[in-house]
Amino acid sequence: MGFRFSKRIQIMPGVRLNLSKSGASWSLGPRGASISIGKRGVYGNIGLPGTGLSWRERLDQPNSRSSEDTDRLPTRIRPQVPETVTARLVNDEVQFFDDAGNPLVSALIPSAKSAMKDDIRALLAAQEAERNGQIDALRMLHHDVPHGVQQIYPVTSGKPQRERYGSHGEYMQALMSWHAAIANACSADDQVADKLLENLGTLQWPAETNIMVSLQAGRLLLDVDLPEIEDMPARRWKAIVTRMAIEAKPISQKDLAALYRDHVASILLRLIGHSMASSNAIRSVGISAYTQRTTATGHLADEYVATVDVTRSAWNGVNLARIGEIEPDNLLRHLGAKLEANSRGTLMLQVPLT
Incomplete structure (x- = not known):
């Protein structure tokens, strides 16, 4: 009108x-x-x-x-679709953002869901794999075991030679200084132990790992403080595509006990492998591993739950090139380890090595 x-x-x-x-x-x-x-x-x-x-x-x-x-009627203003829409996981849920980093207006979210359904599915799957991968990695610590053995050169090299000195007095003085250096230097076992500690110190561990080292005449003894089963992750993650979210699902007590056992086995194999690779002077590796648990009397105490004693010849029989394909528990059993659990999955007490 x-x-x-x-x-x-x-x-x-x-x-x-x-x-x-x-x-x-x-x-x-x-x-x-x-x-x-x-x-x-x-x-x-x-x-x-x-x-x-x-x-x-x-x-x-x-x-x-x-x-x-x-x-002549006024046209209703509709939100404009941005040039770039980004999907991110925020508080375990997928959220959409425009090219300026601002949350996408609600009117455009259905279109973004439809257009990006494959990307959202891939994002959730990647998050599920990454988070569960960190849990599964607790079973794979031994996968980085070296295949070769490092060489340690003794300080006894460089002994003075008579023909290099102009007089007998100069030679004797150099010889006496060399003997003094040998006397003040570390023993061969000390050199190997230092190299071992240096190698183990560069490794990354999921939790603080305390180790006491004793090396004498080529026999290495390690006393290892294990993480507690309470330190193990108690949930695994599951992608829920229909809800555009990732959810944590509790791990059963049985699966948690199996995870802890595999983790302990992986720790033992990693220590054996890196110890053997530190020097050929190490002829055998004995490990006694303990954890702090509540005893029958209700007190917290260190209880030994795993032991293994491996000679170099036995370790040389392991195909280290395929270490990632070997079940750690089976390999330890083959090497004579004591790592046993009761019907509830609790690791049983063992007598430490001496």
């Missing part, structure tokens, strides 16, 4: 003939308020006398609007 201008010719009081480019129509009613009938329909008119201005409203289709009127 709107204002228009037209030319009118009065025929008789109350009845007028309206002329316009679109044709003629009859108008009934007093001046200023009338009803017109023509080929375009029935209209109600309200005019302003003396001005030639009028307001029209179609009466035979009260719920419809002319195309001209519809074009």
Whole structure:
């Protein structure tokens, strides 16, 4: 609807003939308020006398609007789709962000879900694999065992030679200094132990690992403080694509006990492998591993739960190139380890090595 201008010719009081480019129509009613009938329909008119201005409203289709009127209605503002939409995991749920890093408006989220469904599925699957991979890695600590053995050169090399000195006195003085250096230097076992500690100190461990080292005449004894079973992760992760989230699922007590046992086995094999690789001077490795548990009397105490004693010849029989394919518990059993659990999965007491 709107204002228009037209030319009118009065025929008789109350009845007028309206002329316009679109044709003629009859108008009934007093001046200023009338009803017109023509080929375009029935209209109600309200005019302003003396001005030639009028307001029209179609009466035979009260719920419809002319195309001209519809074009003049304000258009509802719709949110614009950004050029880039990013899906990120926030508090274990997928959320969408625009190219400026702002959260995507809710009206655009259904479209983003539909367009990015494959990417969302891949994101959740990657998160599930990464988080569960950190748990599974507790069983794989021994996968980094070296295949070769390092060489340690003794300080006894470089003994003074007589022909290099101009006089016997100079030679004797150099020889005495060399013997003094040998006396003040570490023994061969001390050198090997230092190299062993250096190698073990560079390794990354999931939890603090305390080790007491004793080396004498090529026999290495390690006293190892194991992590507690309470330190093990008690949940695994599951991607829920329909909810666009990743959820933590509790691990059963049986699976938790199996995880802890495998973790202990992996620790023992890692220590054996890196110890043997430190020097050929190490002829055997004995490990006694303990954990702090509540005893039958209710007191916390260190209890030995695993022991293993491996000679170099036995270790040389292991195909270290395929160490990642070997079940750690089976390998330890083959090497004569004492690592046993009761029906509840609790590791049983063992007598430490001496």
